[in-house]
Amino acid sequence: MVTSSHSRPGTPSPAGSTPPGREADGSRKTSDRSAPSAPSRSFRQRAAISIRKRGLAPYLLLLPATAVIGLLIIWPAVQIGLFSFQNYGLMQISGVEPAQWVGFSNYSQILHDPEFWSSLKISLYFAVVVVPATMIAGTLVGLLLERLGPRMRTFVSVSAILAWATPAVSASVIFAWLVDPDGGVVDWALTKVPSWLGGGASWSGFSWTNAPLPAYTVLTVMLVWTGFPFVAITVLAGLRTVPSELHDAARVDGAGPWRDFWKVTFPLLRPVFLVLALLSTIWDFGMFTQAYIITGQLGNRDEYNLGLYEYSQAFTQPPHYGLASAAAFVLTIILLIVTVGYVRAAIKQGAFA
Amino acid sequence: MTSVPVPGRPVSGHAAAGRSGHGARRFNRTSRRAVLNLLGLLVALFSLFPVLWMISTAFKPASEIYSLTPQPVPLHPTLANFQAVFSGSVIGLPYWNFLRNSLFITLVAVALSSLIGLLAAIALGRFKFRFRTTYLVVLLIVQLLPQQALVVSLFIDFRRVDLLDSLVGLIVVYTAFALPVTIWMLRNFAATVPKELEEAAAIDGAGAWTRFWHILLPLISPGLVSTSVFAFIFAYNEFVFALTFLGTDTAKFTLPLYVQYFYGQNSTNWGAIMASSTLFTIPVLAFFLVTQRRLASGLLAGAVKG
Numbered sequence: 001m002v003t004s005s006h007s008r009p010g011t012p013s014p015a016g017s018t019p020p021g022r023e024a025d026g027s028r029k030t031s032d033r034s035a036p037s038a039p040s041r042s043f044r045q046r047a048a049i050s051i052r053k054r055g056l057a058p059y060l061l062l063l064p065a066t067a068v069i070g071l072l073i074i075w076p077a078v079q080i081g082l083f084s085f086q087n088y089g090l091m092q093i094s095g096v097e098p099a100q101w102v103g104f105s106n107y108s109q110i111l112h113d114p115e116f117w118s119s120l121k122i123s124l125y126f127a128v129v130v131v132p133a134t135m136i137a138g139t140l141v142g143l144l145l146e147r148l149g150p151r152m153r154t155f156v157s158v159s160a161i162l163a164w165a166t167p168a169v170s171a172s173v174i175f176a177w178l179v180d181p182d183g184g185v186v187d188w189a190l191t192k193v194p195s196w197l198g199g200g201a202s203w204s205g206f207s208w209t210n211a212p213l214p215a216y217t218v219l220t221v222m223l224v225w226t227g228f229p230f231v232a233i234t235v236l237a238g239l240r241t242v243p244s245e246l247h248d249a250a251r252v253d254g255a256g257p258w259r260d261f262w263k264v265t266f267p268l269l270r271p272v273f274l275v276l277a278l279l280s281t282i283w284d285f286g287m288f289t290q291a292y293i294i295t296g297q298l299g300n301r302d303e304y305n306l307g308l309y310e311y312s313q314a315f316t317q318p319p320h321y322g323l324a325s326a327a328a329f330v331l332t333i334i335l336l337i338v339t340v341g342y343v344r345a346a347i348k349q350g351a352f353a
Numbered sequence: 354m355t356s357v358p359v360p361g362r363p364v365s366g367h368a369a370a371g372r373s374g375h376g377a378r379r380f381n382r383t384s385r386r387a388v389l390n391l392l393g394l395l396v397a398l399f400s401l402f403p404v405l406w407m408i409s410t411a412f413k414p415a416s417e418i419y420s421l422t423p424q425p426v427p428l429h430p431t432l433a434n435f436q437a438v439f440s441g442s443v444i445g446l447p448y449w450n451f452l453r454n455s456l457f458i459t460l461v462a463v464a465l466s467s468l469i470g471l472l473a474a475i476a477l478g479r480f481k482f483r484f485r486t487t488y489l490v491v492l493l494i495v496q497l498l499p500q501q502a503l504v505v506s507l508f509i510d511f512r513r514v515d516l517l518d519s520l521v522g523l524i525v526v527y528t529a530f531a532l533p534v535t536i537w538m539l540r541n542f543a544a545t546v547p548k549e550l551e552e553a554a555a556i557d558g559a560g561a562w563t564r565f566w567h568i569l570l571p572l573i574s575p576g577l578v579s580t581s582v583f584a585f586i587f588a589y590n591e592f593v594f595a596l597t598f599l600g601t602d603t604a605k606f607t608l609p610l611y612v613q614y615f616y617g618q619n620s621t622n623w624g625a626i627m628a629s630s631t632l633f634t635i636p637v638l639a640f641f642l643v644t645q646r647r648l649a650s651g652l653l654a655g656a657v658k659g
Contacts, residue, residue: 058480062488065473065532072529073495076506083506093509141396144389152393158642159397165641166404167590169609170634173616174403177410177623183419185406225403288501289592297617307501314505315597321505328502339497343490 077332083325090318106326110313115301116327119309126216126305127285130223134280135273137224138231143261145236157236160229168226172293175222179208212303215295222294223284231276238269271349278342282335306331404634410627411435418624434628443615443625444603448632451611458520458607459588462527466584467577469528470535474576475569477536478543489537496533504597511598518602526594531584538583542576543569582644586637608633 083099084106091097110116141160145153166174179186187206193199208214242265250260266273288307295303298312310331314324406425410418411434413427441447477485507526508517516522546569554564595610606614612629 055480055482058476058482058485061472061476061480064469065536068469068529069492069495069532072507072526073498073503073533076503076510077498079506079510080502083509088509093512144392144396147389148393149386149390152390156393156397156400159400161641162404162638163400165586165638166634167609167637169590169592169613170407170630171403173612173626173630174407176616177627178403178406180623182621183423183623185423188421188423225399229400282497286499286501288499292592292596293613293616297613307499311501311504311593314508321509324505328499328505331499332502335497335499336494339494342497343493346493347490 080325080328080332083321084329086322086325088321088325093319093321102322106322110323110326110330115304116309118302119304119306120330122212122216122304123285123306126219126287127281130220130227130284131277131280133220133224134227134284135231135277138228138276139235139273141228141232142235142239145232146239157229157233160232163225164227164229166226168289169293171222171226172290175218176209176294179218181205181207209294209296210300215300215303219287219290219294222290223287227280227283231280234272234276235269238272239265242268271345274345275342275349278338278345281338282342285338286331286335306334404638407627407634408631410623411631413624415624434624435632437622437625438629438632443622444611446604448611448629450604451606451608452632454520454605455589455608458523458527459585461524462531462588463581463584465524465528466531466535467581470532470539470580471573471577473532473536474539474543474573475565478540479546479569489540492533492536496537500530500593504593507594508597517598518600518605519598520605522598523591523594523607526598527584527588527591530591530594531587534587535580535584538580539573539576542573546572578644582640586640589637 085101085103086092086099087102087105088099092099141156145157148156178184181187182205186208187203190199190203190206191201206214208218246264246268247260250264255263286307287305288311291303291305291308292298292311295308298308298316301312304312306327310324310327313320313327409426412430412432413424414429414431414433417424417427417429437443438448441450476482477489511517511522516525550568550572551564554568559567590609591607592609592613595607596613599605599607599610603614612626612633615629616626
């Protein structure tokens with residue numbers, strides 16, 4: 001972006017030539033005044049004038065950020081795409097053999113790998129369960145918060161924010177302890193629940209992390225626990241923008257709380273819900289840290305989600321960076337599709353105004 | 354929890370003026386409030402329970418940790434778990450070593466991303482130029498790229514330039530990954546500073562530097578506090594990059610890696626694991642409590658409003 005504007009200084013770009021705090025007509029005056037650049041001016045002065053005249057200031061200000069983000073986020077993303085078509089492995093990273101282009105062989109290899117499909121399925125199921133659960137729990141708590149007295153509301157929302165603020169590593173270790181078969185409080189509590197409610201002595205010493213279904217049940221509770229506060233606080237902020245006359249009118253027309261929510265609140269907050277749902281989808285589908293710790297640090301292959309599958313291809317011996325890149329590319333593309341929806345929703349909400 | 358307003362406290366004003374005829378409705382309202390407060394307490398309990406259980410376990414002796422009937426509060430509180438963590442009897446290095454690594458990486462990365470982010474935010478918030486909206490959209494997308502995907506590529510690059518097993522490597526990555534949100538949040542602050550202020554100063558003869566230093570910066574600085582908090586929490590908590598880049602060099606571990614390694618190596622010593630996790634978590638939560646109002650609004654501005 002920067003270079004294109006450098007190379008065409010004469011291009012009329014009304015927006016680009018506006019100096020800070022000046023309107024368009026003011027800018028013309030400035031450039032006229034500085035046009036006959038006297039030879040006596042110092043380099044710094046001349047440079048400053050040239051920056052102002054050509055409207056280079058924003059590009060110079062963006063240069064460091066663009067370099068850092070380009071080099072450390074965008075280039076690696078591009079490189080993932082390149083590696084996914086190469087046979088990059090142990091020999092290639094240690095420089096013994098050069099990497100070779102292998103076409104779509106990495107993709108066909110992971111697409112024929114049943115572990116890839118099971119990990120994709122786990123990621124999809126997980127998002128399909130956790131996102132609605134987080135949204136519903138968060139919305140209910142948001143509605144509850146609106147109806148509480150101010151002191152109680154502060155207490156509950158601060159408690160919830162603490163759950164949200166708990167680092168992912170801490171949350172994972174805590175939940176691993178809560179469901180530990182020896183001494184964990186969850187198994188103990190379940191043995192105390194009457195058997196007609198699904199409890200009973202058989203829960204004693206039950207291992208939650210050795211099979212996919214129990215492990216992802218724990219992860220579901222944990223991610224709802226982490227995720228609902230953000231939804232609740234955001235929904236609460238949104239609820240306060242709904243004029244109370246609308247609720248009054250609905251009540252006069254005989255609407256109960258259920259109809260009031262679906263006919264008044266929900267339509268008005270639809271953009272907020274959309275953004276929250278898309279963000280939760282991105283976070284939950286891409287979940288890594290919690291799954292890594294709860295499923296036993298890459299130890300249980302049948303418990304991999306897509307992120308763990310991709311990561312294990314690269315970082316368990318022997319490394320297959322090519323296969324990992326192909327899987328990473330699939331993961332990135334799926335998340336990008338959701339992200340495009342998110343960006344469109346953000347634009348509709350006036351994020352770029 | 355004991356200082357919480359008790360359910361059923363009188364509804365002020367109305368209650369005093371209420372006549373006997375309004376008794377039924379008043380009862381209705383009080384019971385409604387009681388139910389709501391009870392639900393609120395349940396939500397708070399659900400939110401706080403895991404953290405409280407962690408703290409409680411950290412102070413329990415082994416006999417109580419593996420007791421057949423878990424107690425909510427330690428009967429015989431002990432500091433032995435914390436002593437094990439501080440003396441480094443499990444991993445061979447004391448807690449301070451990892452705290453120092455984490456603080457060093459985090460503080461440098463926060464300073465760098467704030468500085469670079471501030472420059473970019475001024476460009477995006479104060480100037481109109483051709484690619485502004487494109488740039489903002491790209492930032493929004495970049496911020497949501499999966500880190501466990503990019504880490505494969507960065508690992509290979511860092512191996513080439515010898516930044517693996519290096520705190521500098523992590524600083525560089527944390528600076529980069531904190532930037533998009535930092536820029537977004539700061540840009541919203543920069544855009545709200547009225548143009549008239551700068552114009553007035555320009556008429557009074559203030560140059561670009563003076564205007565930045567005396568007008569823009571003081572007005573953006575609340576935003577800088579929010580973004581620094583955000584960047585701090587991101588870098589202090591970050592796991593995937595630390596896990597991948599620091600590999601086996603335990604002396605260079607950051608706190609999240611340490612807590613997790615502790616768990617993986619020593620999955621039976623829950624007392625020590627919970628003590629290390631408590632020491633790691635409490636500063637974040639305290640930090641949050643102090644700054645939460647500011648942070649919540651900043652996050653909403655950054656994440657939801659765009």
